[in-house]
Structures are given as structure tokens and as C-alpha cells.
Amino acid sequence: MKKSWLPIHGSAPLGKHPDSEARNGTFDGTVVALRGISKTYPGVQALTSVDLDIFPGTVHAISGENGAGKSTLSKVICGLEQPDAGEVYIDNKRVHLTSPQDARLLGVSAVPQELSLVPHMSVAENLCVAAFPARSGMVSRNALRAKAQPVLDSLGLSIDPFSELSEHSPGIQQLVMIGRSFVGKARIIILDEPTAALTEPEVAHLFEVVEKAKDAGTAFILVSHRLQDLSRIADTVTVLRDGVKIVTKPMSEMSHDDIVKAMVGRPVERFTHEIQNRAGIDFEVKSGQIKMPPRLSVKNLSSPGKFEDISFELNPGEIVGMGGLLGAGRSEVARAIFGVDNYDSGTVEVNGVPHRIRNPREAFRAGIVMVPEERKSQGLVLDMTIEENFALSQPEVISKGGWLSRTRSAQLARDLIGKLSVKAAGAGVPVGTLSGGNQQKVVIARCFLNDFPVYIFDEPTRGVDVNAKFQIYRLINGLAKGGAGVLVISSELSELLAIADRILVMRDGRLVDDIPAMGATEERILSSAMV
Structure with a gap:
């Protein structure tokens, strides 16, 4: 038995091969098993009859193009969404998860891509936000330290638990978010693009934490587009395409090209950048060569x-x-x-x-036009439609005589959706209903409304x-x-x-x-x- 260095304890036995099948109503060694999961949103079939087995002490990566169903699948596992069809099993027992609270009680925790932290609260308060140690309505500082310090130690963080979270780097904040799962004694942790905002040293530190947690029996579900991350940390990879499971294999048997081909259904041509110009080189314009x-x-x-x-x-x-x-x-x-x-x-x-x-x-x-770093807080109005977001950014492009041209607005929106292959039922759907990657494409598409x-x-x-x-x-x-x-x-x-x-x-x-x-x-x- 490996030393228990984390304040969590896995109850399921370390598992079998990822292709294990259900026998007599049980799923050998799995901590989570999904069978026939389907989910439909207006105009979109997000998931179609997906089966998945998650084993303790492993990292199971979920990969696929934007809109492939990765986030929907993780939301089903953590109780944020209920499937239209199919069954969810945790520890061989069929469960009906109606909320994240239901999932947390069964040991499932999710760390979203956009961190849900309170910057002006202390690190300890952010760690224990779901379960403050209180008596008679008063939070005990000593009890809060006693609860937070072992988690910080397990995360390899030598920081003051009562320091303000905003004082620390995004990498530390990411670890604090994961630490919140440890405080809740989660046995299954979903990580959604956990390295997107981290530097290389912070990624290395995060992966060290994940590896040690694996040794303690924790199961991780990693949702990521970064193939280098999958190679470094994943034991198993499942690829989704258009809501359908294409393949599940040990990561050691899948090259980057194999994963990409499974994601898009064909080999993807490599990008080759041709250097166009350097400082001091003339640029060719229609009128000829001019400086x-x-x-x-x-x-x-x-x-x-x-x-x-x-x-x-x-x-x-x-x-x-x-x-x-x-x-x-x-x-x-x-x-x-x-x-x-x-x-x-x-x-x-x-x-x-x-x-x-x-x-x-x-x-x-x-x-000058700019695509900002944070699409949700700086680049989009999530409750507005794709077309309205385009119109809001540069209204003069789609107006005539001071009046908004709905015909021009709709045509431009359709053209830009096609240009960037945005997966959406149409230009009239709210941006907030799109996957994160397709939201990013909408932000970028606005740059092409004008030259x-x-x-x-x-x-x-x-x-x-x-x-x-x-x-x-x-x-x-x-x-x-x-x-x-x-x-x-x-x-x-x-x-x-x-x-x-x-x-x-x-x-x-x-x-x-x-x-x-x-x-x-x-x-x-x-x-x-x-x-």
C-alpha cells in the first residue's frame, strides 16, 4: 500500500484494463461507468449512446474537436446535466445525479476551465468554501488552518493559508481549485483544460500533484486539447467526434497523429508558416514596390x-x-x-x-483590433446571439444610413460562421450555448468584419x-x-x-x-x- 499523503481515500480497488465490460450487472474495477449516454440540446445532438469506464488510480483523457461532446460528458458525470438516455454507475451502483451536490456526496468533483474562486478571500477560505469548519455560526481560524494546511502540504505549496488568493499566480490558483476537491475527499476529479493558463514550470508542478494523487487511488478525467499534456500524464484516452465515441485505448498505443485522425476523421495537414517579411523588407502593394x-x-x-x-x-x-x-x-x-x-x-x-x-x-x-485573453469576461456577451455579438463589436460595418441592416448582419454572421467552421445551429443561437472553443472562434471571427x-x-x-x-x-x-x-x-x-x-x-x-x-x-x- 502506497503511503496516504493526501487527505482523500479511494474506496474502489485499483482497476482492470480500460476495455473491461460489464458482467452480471457489475463493471470490473471501475469507479465510474457510463452506458448508452445520450444528450440533445436545441438543434444539437451533443452525445449519442456513449459508453465509458473510469478506473481508480488512473488519468483518463477525453479528447475531440470543439463541440465533440467532451464538456457535456463531463457535466453528466458531475451532475450538472442529466442525460436524455443511458445509465451512470458509481462503484457498481446505478445513480441518478440531479445536481453537483449529488455527485460530490459520491466523491465526484469538477475543476472547470474558468476557475470559480473568490480572489479577495484567503487561500484557506477558498479551499474550504463548501465546508467551513464552524461552531454556533462562527468560523474557527484554528480549525480552518487545520483543515487547509494538510491540503496545501499535499499540493506542495509553501504559502500562508490566510494570504489573499489574488496575491498568487494562476498556477497556484489552479492548484487551490484542485485542492478544494481534496478537502471534499473526492475520489473522481474532472480537470477541464487545467493547463491552459499555466507556464511550463506550473504545468510540471500540477502533473506532479496529479501523479501523487493517482498513487493514492484518485481517478482523474482530463478534458484537454493539448496533445502534449495527454502524452505526459494520461493512461487512457477516449476520442469523441460529433457526440459519438470513436475510440478508447491506452495512451501508449496512440500517437498524436492517431488522436488527431480520430478527432476529425482524416489526417490533418500540418501547418507550415512561411515568413512573409522581416524588418526593413519592402512590402508589395498594388501600386508597386514602395517603402x-x-x-x-x-x-x-x-x-x-x-x-x-x-x-x-x-x-x-x-x-x-x-x-x-x-x-x-x-x-x-x-x-x-x-x-x-x-x-x-x-x-x-x-x-x-x-x-x-x-x-x-x-x-x-x-x-487596431484585438482578440482579448478572456473570451467570457472581455470578448463576448453570452446571453446575446452570435449575430448580435458581431453587430455589437462593429455596428458601423453592418449599418446603412445609421440604421442596422438585419439582412447584411445575418449574411455576415453566416459567412463568418462558415469561415471559421463554428459549430452552431445558426447565427441566432446564444453564444453562451456554444462550447468554449466555438466561443473562441466567434471572438476571432469578429476580427474579419473589416480590414x-x-x-x-x-x-x-x-x-x-x-x-x-x-x-x-x-x-x-x-x-x-x-x-x-x-x-x-x-x-x-x-x-x-x-x-x-x-x-x-x-x-x-x-x-x-x-x-x-x-x-x-x-x-x-x-x-x-x-x-
Whole structure:
């Protein structure tokens, strides 16, 4: 018996092969078993007769394209959704989960992609939010520490349990969210895109925690598009396509190409980025070869406490990547250029013309458009339809004589949905009903309502599948071919290396390196970001 280092205890025996079948009404060694799960939403068949076996002490990855049914399947397991047909078994017993509370009582916990934490509460309070140790209505600080400290120790976090959560990095906040499951003694933990906002060291730490929890008998269900994560941590992978289970196999038997082929039903062509332009190279325009000013010129931009003395240029036809650790100031620089946040000094020029941009509307007028990092809080109105979200972002594009043209609005929405292969019943459905990846496509699609000289993409492929990533890369490459200057901020070093002509690296609010594509490596970028 391996040492019990976590405040959780698995009750089911360590299991059998993932293809184990039900015998005499039981499911050998499973902690969760699904049989014939189907779910329909208006206009969408989300799941069709899906079977799944989850074993204790393993990580079972669920992969597939955006809209394949991954999130719906995980919601069924954690009680957020009830299936239209099929059966759910936990510890060989058929259960009917009507709420997440039902699932928690049976040891099932979910860690969503968008963390549900309270930033201005303490770490301990966030860990124990579902079960405060209280007597006579009063929370005991000593009891709270006694409950939180063992979990922090098990997570490998040497932090004050009464420090404010907002003081800590996204990686620590992600671990705190997982720790909440440990406080609740969860035996089955669903992780939805857990590494999307983490740096490489934070990912490594997270996976160490998962491995140790596996040793204690915990079962993990990992919903992820990042194939490198599956290779590093998953024992078994199930691929869904259009709500149907295509394959379940040990991860050791599935290559990345096998998974991608199962996801899309065909081999996916690799993206190849052709460097269009470099600094000082003339860009070809219809009138002939002429020397053009930079599409974007940022000079000595500063905002004390966020970033200092930032200077760089985007040339016509150039894709510039921006890397660095979380908190280095990448998004803050982008938000200042786009007018979301103020800056104290420095200049911003578009096509050689200086601008003092104070809000996004002025940024649009200057010729800058931006895809923000957080789609739900910064990029979309979830209760509005796809068409309405497009109209809201740039109403002048779809208006005539000051009046909104519904015909033009509907046609543009249909065109953009087709261009980015958004999976939706139509342009009239609320954006909030779409999968996270398809919501991201809607945010990106709004950039194509008009032609801009400058495009800024902050984490453009977060939460999208591999096929959609290549679509987005090609669209970004097409913008550069058309003469725009493109800035791409990404935490994925492989993404920057795939699409950028050169890579800017930020550290502690300063621009510390400018690496040409030919000399760029992950080691060089990390070295600049961390030294």
C-alpha cells in the first residue's frame, strides 16, 4: 500500500484494463461507468449512446474537436446535466445525479476551465468554501488552518493559508481549485483544460500533484486539447467526434497523429508558416514596390507597476510573437495599446501616425483590433446571439444610413460562421450555448468584419482543438500576407515558434529579448523569460 499523503481515500480497488465490460450487472474495477449516454440540446445532438469506464488510480483523457461532446460528458458525470438516455454507475451502483451536490456526496468533483474562486478571500477560505469548519455560526481560524494546511502540504505549496488568493499566480490558483476537491475527499476529479493558463514550470508542478494523487487511488478525467499534456500524464484516452465515441485505448498505443485522425476523421495537414517579411523588407502593394512605415510603432511605453519602457515595431506583412511567464506584462502591454488600460508615458503610432488611444473605440478608428485573453469576461456577451455579438463589436460595418441592416448582419454572421467552421445551429443561437472553443472562434471571427492594419491576438488558441488551431494559424498567416501587422501573445512556446517571424520576450514588465525566427528555440525563449 502506497503511503496516504493526501487527505482523500479511494474506496474502489485499483482497476482492470480500460476495455473491461460489464458482467452480471457489475463493471470490473471501475469507479465510474457510463452506458448508452445520450444528450440533445436545441438543434444539437451533443452525445449519442456513449459508453465509458473510469478506473481508480488512473488519468483518463477525453479528447475531440470543439463541440465533440467532451464538456457535456463531463457535466453528466458531475451532475450538472442529466442525460436524455443511458445509465451512470458509481462503484457498481446505478445513480441518478440531479445536481453537483449529488455527485460530490459520491466523491465526484469538477475543476472547470474558468476557475470559480473568490480572489479577495484567503487561500484557506477558498479551499474550504463548501465546508467551513464552524461552531454556533462562527468560523474557527484554528480549525480552518487545520483543515487547509494538510491540503496545501499535499499540493506542495509553501504559502500562508490566510494570504489573499489574488496575491498568487494562476498556477497556484489552479492548484487551490484542485485542492478544494481534496478537502471534499473526492475520489473522481474532472480537470477541464487545467493547463491552459499555466507556464511550463506550473504545468510540471500540477502533473506532479496529479501523479501523487493517482498513487493514492484518485481517478482523474482530463478534458484537454493539448496533445502534449495527454502524452505526459494520461493512461487512457477516449476520442469523441460529433457526440459519438470513436475510440478508447491506452495512451501508449496512440500517437498524436492517431488522436488527431480520430478527432476529425482524416489526417490533418500540418501547418507550415512561411515568413512573409522581416524588418526593413519592402512590402508589395498594388501600386508597386514602395517603402511603407511600420503598421504599429510602440515607443517607450510605460505604466509603473505593470510595464516599463516598451518599444517595438510591427512591419507590414509581419507576425510578431510575444512570450514570457505569466505576470511578465504581456497582456498589460496589449491592453494599453488597445485602449483598455491607461499608460503614463510613451507613444503609439499606426502607419506612422501618432495616436493617444483612450478606449477600444478609438483603437478601432486608429486601425487596431484585438482578440482579448478572456473570451467570457472581455470578448463576448453570452446571453446575446452570435449575430448580435458581431453587430455589437462593429455596428458601423453592418449599418446603412445609421440604421442596422438585419439582412447584411445575418449574411455576415453566416459567412463568418462558415469561415471559421463554428459549430452552431445558426447565427441566432446564444453564444453562451456554444462550447468554449466555438466561443473562441466567434471572438476571432469578429476580427474579419473589416480590414485593419494592426491585429493583436492574446492567447488566440486557448481552449480550441488541434484542427481549429491550424485554421486559426492559417487565418493569422493570411492577415500577414494581406499586409497587416500581427502581434500574437501566447503561453505556448510551440505556438510562437510555429507562426511568428520573430519573438519578443518579456520579463518583469520589461522587453528583454527580440529573437528572429531562424534563431528561436524553446530553450532560448525560456532562458530570456526566466533569467
